[in-house]
Amino acid sequence: MISVGIDSGSATTKAVLLNSNKIVASAILPTTFDLLSAAENAYTKVLADAGIDKDCVNGVYATGYGRNSIKFADKTISEITAHSMGVYHLYPNVNGIIDIGGQDSKVISTNGGRVTDFLMNDKCAAGTGKFLEYTAKALEVPIEELGRLALASKEPASITSMCTVFAESEVISLRARGFKKEDIAAGLIESIARRVAIMVRQVGLKQNIAFVGGVAKNAGIKVFLEKELGTSLYVLPEPQITGALGAALYCIN
Amino acid sequence: MTPHFESLDHIKNSYNSRICQIAQERKVGKKIVGTLCLFVPDEIIFAADADRVILCGGKNDTVSIAEQYLPRNICPLVKSSFGSIVNDGCSGVKSCSHFSVIDMIVAENTCDSKKKMYELLGDYIPTYVLDLPQKPDSSEAIKYFLGELNRFKDLMEQLTGNKVTDERLKKEIKSLNEIRQLLHRLYDLRKTDPPLISGLDILKVMQKQYFLSPGEFKKSLLTLIGEVEQVKEDWQHKPRIMISGCPMAGGNTKVSEIIESRGGVIIVEESCTGTRSFWDLVDENKDPMIALAERYIKIPCSCMTPNDRRIDNILELANEFKVDGVVYYTLQFCHGYNIEKYKVQQALKKAGIPMLSIETDYSVSDIEQIGLRVDAFMEMLS
Numbered sequence: 001m002i003s004v005g006i007d008s009g010s011a012t013t014k015a016v017l018l019n020s021n022k023i024v025a026s027a028i029l030p031t032t033f034d035l036l037s038a039a040e041n042a043y044t045k046v047l048a049d050a051g052i053d054k055d056c057v058n059g060v061y062a063t064g065y066g067r068n069s070i071k072f073a074d075k076t077i078s079e080i081t082a083h084s085m086g087v088y089h090l091y092p093n094v095n096g097i098i099d100i101g102g103q104d105s106k107v108i109s110t111n112g113g114r115v116t117d118f119l120m121n122d123k124c125a126a127g128t129g130k131f132l133e134y135t136a137k138a139l140e141v142p143i144e145e146l147g148r149l150a151l152a153s154k155e156p157a158s159i160t161s162m163c164t165v166f167a168e169s170e171v172i173s174l175r176a177r178g179f180k181k182e183d184i185a186a187g188l189i190e191s192i193a194r195r196v197a198i199m200v201r202q203v204g205l206k207q208n209i210a211f212v213g214g215v216a217k218n219a220g221i222k223v224f225l226e227k228e229l230g231t232s233l234y235v236l237p238e239p240q241i242t243g244a245l246g247a248a249l250y251c252i253n
Numbered sequence: 254m255t256p257h258f259e260s261l262d263h264i265k266n267s268y269n270s271r272i273c274q275i276a277q278e279r280k281v282g283k284k285i286v287g288t289l290c291l292f293v294p295d296e297i298i299f300a301a302d303a304d305r306v307i308l309c310g311g312k313n314d315t316v317s318i319a320e321q322y323l324p325r326n327i328c329p330l331v332k333s334s335f336g337s338i339v340n341d342g343c344s345g346v347k348s349c350s351h352f353s354v355i356d357m358i359v360a361e362n363t364c365d366s367k368k369k370m371y372e373l374l375g376d377y378i379p380t381y382v383l384d385l386p387q388k389p390d391s392s393e394a395i396k397y398f399l400g401e402l403n404r405f406k407d408l409m410e411q412l413t414g415n416k417v418t419d420e421r422l423k424k425e426i427k428s429l430n431e432i433r434q435l436l437h438r439l440y441d442l443r444k445t446d447p448p449l450i451s452g453l454d455i456l457k458v459m460q461k462q463y464f465l466s467p468g469e470f471k472k473s474l475l476t477l478i479g480e481v482e483q484v485k486e487d488w489q490h491k492p493r494i495m496i497s498g499c500p501m502a503g504g505n506t507k508v509s510e511i512i513e514s515r516g517g518v519i520i521v522e523e524s525c526t527g528t529r530s531f532w533d534l535v536d537e538n539k540d541p542m543i544a545l546a547e548r549y550i551k552i553p554c555s556c557m558t559p560n561d562r563r564i565d566n567i568l569e570l571a572n573e574f575k576v577d578g579v580v581y582y583t584l585q586f587c588h589g590y591n592i593e594k595y596k597v598q599q600a601l602k603k604a605g606i607p608m609l610s611i612e613t614d615y616s617v618s619d620i621e622q623i624g625l626r627v628d629a630f631m632e633m634l635s
Contacts (some may be wrong), residue, residue, distance in 0.1 A: 118633075
């Protein structure tokens with residue numbers, strides 16, 4: 001059985017092609033204004049990479065915030081359920097997931113791949129990829145470098161603003177007061193880690209937690225989160241695809 | 254899908270006829286009282302031969318008018334209500350016309366936002382604030398509340414020039430108890446799986462409870478119950494959802510619509526537009542004023558402390574209505590219900606009932622975000 005999962009996220013569109021529970025191909029493309037065409041491109045790419053004809057695909061399931069725009073999908077599921085299934089497939093002993101994406105962050109409690117509780121922050125950019133994007137710009141460093149820069153800090157600055165816009169002005173005032181770049185970066189990442197840790201404690205997760213979503217690629221954040229939570233986190237080599245993987249798995253089951 | 258109920262159309266379309274009715278009443282000298290809370294006993298208003306309409310706003314349009322006077326960061330119900338009342342029509346925003354046909358407002362000190370908003374309202378319409386003791390289980394509370402109700406009774410007598418007799422009070426208590434019993438009957442029809450009527454239909458009924466006259470509301474309820482009783486349950490099981498938390502004032506159906514369009518069915522509402530409004534009856538065998546004080550002080554509103562009665566009630570309802578999951582619904586900046594969420598969540602966790610928390614306002618900006626949470630919650634429950 002061949003199934004495809006498509007995760008239409010706010011920043012990137014992901015696709016995973018499965019052949020009987022095995023990942024054959026995956027794709028990560030930027031999400032465009034036209035959600036459908038981004039999804040079509042991701043779909044075409046996994047088909048081409050796997051060398052499989054469209055007609056051989058048994059089902060396509062969509063997830064992510066744009067899931068309802070993916071007209072060619074047979075069914076949609078929420079990304080919360082999708083991440084839970086995807087992570088369980090890769091790490092069966094995981095009972096909690098932290099997902100920090102472009103426009104929201106989620107903490108999910110799972111049991112055997114099933115969601116038992118979850119919390120989301122999507123009302124503002126605090127604790128999301130957007131927060132990092134804005135503040136990296138204020139620091140004049142590429143976003144990919146932000147984590148590494150933060151790890152070099154010995155004395156992280158204290159950033160108290162949760163609001164992305166105000167955090168940016170806080171960065172500017174710290175800069176004016178002569179703080180080092182790495183200390184400001186560390187302060188910013190610490191503030192995200194604190195924010196996410198509150199959600200983790202609210203859901204009641206303690207250990208065996210996976211960290212997924214685009215922000216998990218940022219090495220520094222994982223370190224700061226682990227310090228804040230007092231436990232190590234599972235990070236996949238490709239942390240962005242668990243939603244699409246979960247959707248493809250859901251299709252099979 | 255539940256069937257279409259004709260009597261429901263009548264309830265939904267009753268707005269204009271009710272306004273005409275009030276206008277007629279005023280012509281012959283009847284006084285109209287506006288209220289914004291369940292704590293104000295209708296029995297006393299009706300016993301003085303006055304009429305009442307609820308003024309709680311559930312629409313987003315008038316929020317911006319209110320923000321010229323009130324801070325942004327207060328609850329949308331307070332802003333919407335205030336905006337509707339002070340709307341002079343020049344703003345280009347349409348608001349319900351019943352706000353302009355009342356003689357006085359009888360308010361109450363439940364939350365801070367309402368309390369302070371009433372001070373501003375006094376500049377537009379005579380506004381009286383009923384003082385609620387906020388530790389309802391203390392020995393002095395009931396005595397004090399009885400005194401407050403007596404002062405309110407005097408006020409109604411002054412406003413109308415009619416004497417509020419015990420006999421008249423007893424008659425009104427009996428009449429409103431009949432409505433409460435009818436609502437119990439209607440809610441019983443939701444206990445089956447699947448329920449015989451949708452939560453959205455019920456919400457539209459509950460939103461008219463304090464708008465229509467008791468006579469009209471009773472008549473509509475009876476016809477509706479008759480219709481619902483005829484329903485043959487031939488549709489699939491859906492996750493049975495209890496809504497618990499803030500009221501959904503007239504015009505506000507956002508979260509119920511999201512839940513029921515995404516696979517759930519609401520089978521009970523622990524809210525002011527739900528069980529809190531009718532669950533307990535007034536004792537007909539006691540001195541009427543004492544009976545009223547005893548019944549009303551026990552409304553489990555989050556302005557009261559401690560409010561364990563509410564937690565007990567939620568657990569009872571969950572059991573009685575065979576709830577699969579609870580959607581804890583709060584309005585932004587409603588500190589009382591937002592803080593009580595923690596206690597409710599702990600109690601539900603212990604009882605093994607999943608809970609989803611939704612905090613929102615009257616805008617449409619977060620429909621998709623709420624939809625995602627609801628989708629995930631439904632997937633979790635099924």
